[in-house]
Amino acid sequence: xxxxxxxxxxxxxxxxxxxxxxxxxxxxxxxxxxxxxxxxxxxxxxxxxxxxxxxxxxxxxxxxxxxxxxxxxxxxxxxxxxxxxxxxxxxxxxxxxxxxxxxxxxxxxxxxxxxxxxxxxxxxxxxxxxxxxxxxxxxxxxxxxxxxxxxxxxxxxxxxxxxxxxxxxxxxxxxxxxxxxxxxxxxxxxxxx
Amino acid sequence: xxxxxxxxxxxxxxxxxxxxxxxxxxxxxxxxxxxxxxxxxxxxxxxxxxxxxxxxxxxxxxxxxxxxxxxxxxxxxxxxxxxxxxxxxxxxxxxxxxxxxxxxxxxxxxxxxxxxxxxxxxxxxxxxxxxxxxxxxxxxxxxxxxxxxxxxxxxxxxxxxxxxxxxxxxxxxxxxxxxxxxxxxxxxxxxxx
Amino acid sequence: xxxxxxxxxxxxxxxxxxxxxxxxxxxxxxxxxxxxxxxxxxxxxxxxxxxxxxxxxxxxxxxxxxxxxxxxxxxxxxxxxxxxxxxxxxxxxxxxxxxxxxxxxxxxxxxxxxxxxxxxxxxxxxxxxxxxxxxxxxxxxxxxxxxxxxxxxxxxxxxxxxxxxxxxxxxxxxxxxxxxxxxxxxxxxxxxx
Amino acid sequence: xxxxxxxxxxxxxxxxxxxxxxxxxxxxxxxxxxxxxxxxxxxxxxxxxxxxxxxxxxxxxxxxxxxxxxxxxxxxxxxxxxxxxxxxxxxxxxxxxxxxxxxxxxxxxxxxxxxxxxxxxxxxxxxxxxxxxxxxxxxxxxxxxxxxxxxxxxxxxxxxxxxxxxxxxxxxxxxxxxxxxxxxxxxxxxxxx
Numbered sequence: 001x002x003x004x005x006x007x008x009x010x011x012x013x014x015x016x017x018x019x020x021x022x023x024x025x026x027x028x029x030x031x032x033x034x035x036x037x038x039x040x041x042x043x044x045x046x047x048x049x050x051x052x053x054x055x056x057x058x059x060x061x062x063x064x065x066x067x068x069x070x071x072x073x074x075x076x077x078x079x080x081x082x083x084x085x086x087x088x089x090x091x092x093x094x095x096x097x098x099x100x101x102x103x104x105x106x107x108x109x110x111x112x113x114x115x116x117x118x119x120x121x122x123x124x125x126x127x128x129x130x131x132x133x134x135x136x137x138x139x140x141x142x143x144x145x146x147x148x149x150x151x152x153x154x155x156x157x158x159x160x161x162x163x164x165x166x167x168x169x170x171x172x173x174x175x176x177x178x179x180x181x182x183x184x185x186x187x188x189x190x191x192x193x
Numbered sequence: 194x195x196x197x198x199x200x201x202x203x204x205x206x207x208x209x210x211x212x213x214x215x216x217x218x219x220x221x222x223x224x225x226x227x228x229x230x231x232x233x234x235x236x237x238x239x240x241x242x243x244x245x246x247x248x249x250x251x252x253x254x255x256x257x258x259x260x261x262x263x264x265x266x267x268x269x270x271x272x273x274x275x276x277x278x279x280x281x282x283x284x285x286x287x288x289x290x291x292x293x294x295x296x297x298x299x300x301x302x303x304x305x306x307x308x309x310x311x312x313x314x315x316x317x318x319x320x321x322x323x324x325x326x327x328x329x330x331x332x333x334x335x336x337x338x339x340x341x342x343x344x345x346x347x348x349x350x351x352x353x354x355x356x357x358x359x360x361x362x363x364x365x366x367x368x369x370x371x372x373x374x375x376x377x378x379x380x381x382x383x384x385x386x
Numbered sequence: 387x388x389x390x391x392x393x394x395x396x397x398x399x400x401x402x403x404x405x406x407x408x409x410x411x412x413x414x415x416x417x418x419x420x421x422x423x424x425x426x427x428x429x430x431x432x433x434x435x436x437x438x439x440x441x442x443x444x445x446x447x448x449x450x451x452x453x454x455x456x457x458x459x460x461x462x463x464x465x466x467x468x469x470x471x472x473x474x475x476x477x478x479x480x481x482x483x484x485x486x487x488x489x490x491x492x493x494x495x496x497x498x499x500x501x502x503x504x505x506x507x508x509x510x511x512x513x514x515x516x517x518x519x520x521x522x523x524x525x526x527x528x529x530x531x532x533x534x535x536x537x538x539x540x541x542x543x544x545x546x547x548x549x550x551x552x553x554x555x556x557x558x559x560x561x562x563x564x565x566x567x568x569x570x571x572x573x574x575x576x577x578x579x
Numbered sequence: 580x581x582x583x584x585x586x587x588x589x590x591x592x593x594x595x596x597x598x599x600x601x602x603x604x605x606x607x608x609x610x611x612x613x614x615x616x617x618x619x620x621x622x623x624x625x626x627x628x629x630x631x632x633x634x635x636x637x638x639x640x641x642x643x644x645x646x647x648x649x650x651x652x653x654x655x656x657x658x659x660x661x662x663x664x665x666x667x668x669x670x671x672x673x674x675x676x677x678x679x680x681x682x683x684x685x686x687x688x689x690x691x692x693x694x695x696x697x698x699x700x701x702x703x704x705x706x707x708x709x710x711x712x713x714x715x716x717x718x719x720x721x722x723x724x725x726x727x728x729x730x731x732x733x734x735x736x737x738x739x740x741x742x743x744x745x746x747x748x749x750x751x752x753x754x755x756x757x758x759x760x761x762x763x764x765x766x767x768x769x770x771x772x
Binding site (some may be wrong): 200201204205207208209211212213214215216220222227230241245248252377378379 | 391394395398399402403406409459460462463466470473474475476477480484485489490494497
């Protein structure tokens with residue numbers, strides 16, 4: 001399988017997952033729509049964090065796969081796992097929208113952060129696999145070290161988010177937001193590629 | 194990131210958002226289907242306006258991105274914001290279908306027009322960013338002025354639609370319809386490109 | 387707009403609409419799942435007819451657009467209308483699944499056939515527009531006449547289906563099925579292209 | 580129709596079907612979210628098996644279609660059937676998630692395995708059609724025999740899964756899981772291609 005095909009399929013999944021997020025925005029039935037929409041801030045927050053995160057996954061996925069010439073079975077499998085975790089994101093997003101500030105907020109926030117963490121672990125596995133098989137030759141050691149650090153920041157932050165979710169669910173969501181923001185900021189090494 | 198990839202991903206989001214609109218068409222449960230379908234004109238109107246608008250976004254997005262050679266971080270971020278507002282469109286479309294002519298019509302129409310306005314503001318930001326970074330060199334100053342005017346018409350109209358939504362929700366929807374119709378009409382400058 | 391982009395976007399909408407059809411397959415809640423699934427034949431019939439029809443639209447759309455070099459505003463608008471009718475197909479499919487054999491079967495079948503007829507009328511408009519603007523030069527007059535006849539068969543059949551829906555809803559669905567089957571059969575003229 | 584277009588459309592359907600699976604992950608409403616999420620293992624199991632299976636369909640579909648130069652009407656029709664069965668997968672996945680361990684588990688598991696079997700039969704038909712029309716010339720007889728054997732393993736396993744579903748629904752799901760795992764493992768013949 002050429003990676004071009006892999007990218008097209010992955011992009012399809014990312015595009016669908018990111019668009020399905022909006023299906024969970026609040027559609028209250030009560031008489032006072034202003035008030036009900038105004039109180040649904042958990043929905044908007046979860047939507048925003050998930051939207052930015054899937055956007056970042058797309059961006060980073062593209063930057064990584066683009067540097068790999070051909071896909072072996074291991075890469076195909078890891079990539080499928082990455083798509084699985086990403087396609088699941090609308091699910092905990094809905095849980096957080098339902099539960100934040102109510103019963104079960106901790107469980108919802110933990111599932112949310114765990115899905116993000118699992119996605120980041122899978123992403124790191126793809127990165128390590130590509131590195132080990134010498135497929136990232138176009139990068140200098142300095143660039144590899146830089147990207148590696150960036151990658152580790154995401155992973156560590158999501159682990160923190162999981163732990164935090166057990167005690168302060170809303171803070172866990174905030175951590176996930178800052179990870180997305182961090183990856184959206186311009187980055188020296190990527191601009192070189 | 195080459196803009197070809199950016200376009201493909203954006204097109205995916207546009208195609209999904211435009212197709213999800215139909216999920217909100219009325220599926221009444223009562224005994225008299227004719228009557229119930231006949232009374233759901235708010236659903237059809239909101240569907241039509243949203244469908245044409247996303248169609249226009251696709252068209253104008255393509256026309257713009259096609260003229261840009263490479264995507265920097267700012268463009269990627271602005272484009273992600275454009276996708277966010279566009280992917281949200283099915284949400285206020287459903288609100289308008291639920292509420293027009295009932296309690297909360299104003300709130301629904303305001304959210305609808307605000308999402309369109311936010312989308313138009315983001316679109317203008319992309320346009321200004323592309324212009325400022327000198328990436329639209331293939332256009333003559335006259336063409337740029339022309340497209341700029343067109344762009345401003347959309348923006349102003351959506352601002353009017355937001356204001357109008359507070360008083361006459363249905364009229365706000367009509368304004369959004371006319372914006373879409375305006376952009377669907379053949380346009381000299383674009384035909385030259 | 388190059389037609390390649392038009393095709394890619396249209397294909398996206400077709401692929402999504404055809405896949406969304408399965409969301410309406412029956413998911414009964416009662417204790418006897420065998421019996422309930424067995425009684426939902428209207429759902430399966432409507433699903434099958436709609437699936438084949440969208441498949442045919444994709445096939446014929448591709449065959450047509452592929453012969454056109456560049457898209458003018460009229461073609462873009464007509465194509466957007468075709469996408470609109472196609473993206474709506476899951477909606478009357480759900481209505482037919484709900485209503486066939488119950489109250490409102492006529493209304494559901496009429497809406498179903500009307501959406502197909504509107505789609506076919508739009509398709510014919512695209513065909514006539516492409517013909518009139520001399521963009522189908524690669525075809526011989528005999529081929530054009532052949533395709534024209536085929537096109538007319540579809541259109542006439544859907545008109546019959548609309549009329550029939552007012553009296554025998556199930557027969558109207560059968561007519562729509564035969565149109566899809568007719569277009570799925572191998573066709574001399576297309577094979578030449 | 581060039582097979583490139585066929586692949587793009589099919590990939591779109593696969594990507595959407597695989598992403599829609601997540602829409603059925605549990606979103607319990609009760610007070611104890613931990614417990615309710617913990618008890619929904621049928622949902623996770625069905626999701627996982629379906630996700631891997633659609634991933635495999637994508638992979639194998641690509642490997643097969645890539646070897647075929649042009650699509651005739653028979654291939655187009657068979658491919659449309661394959662897309663139909665694949666797009667249906669979220670439906671029995673939801674049934675299994677609802678019913679496993681409850682009333683109707685057998686019916687749900689039978690429908691699930693039957694959809695997979697029908698998909699595999701259609702896949703085999705495409706394979707036989709491509710072989711018979713001499714379109715797989717790039718493969719050696721040994722490779723063809725190898726792929727043929729692999730193909731038959733899938734088909735037979737799904738037939739077993741259907742039979743098993745009548746007596747031990749959960750075991751049927753396990754068989755479907757092992758088929759996916761079998762196809763995910765590296766395979767000599769495919770690596771040669």
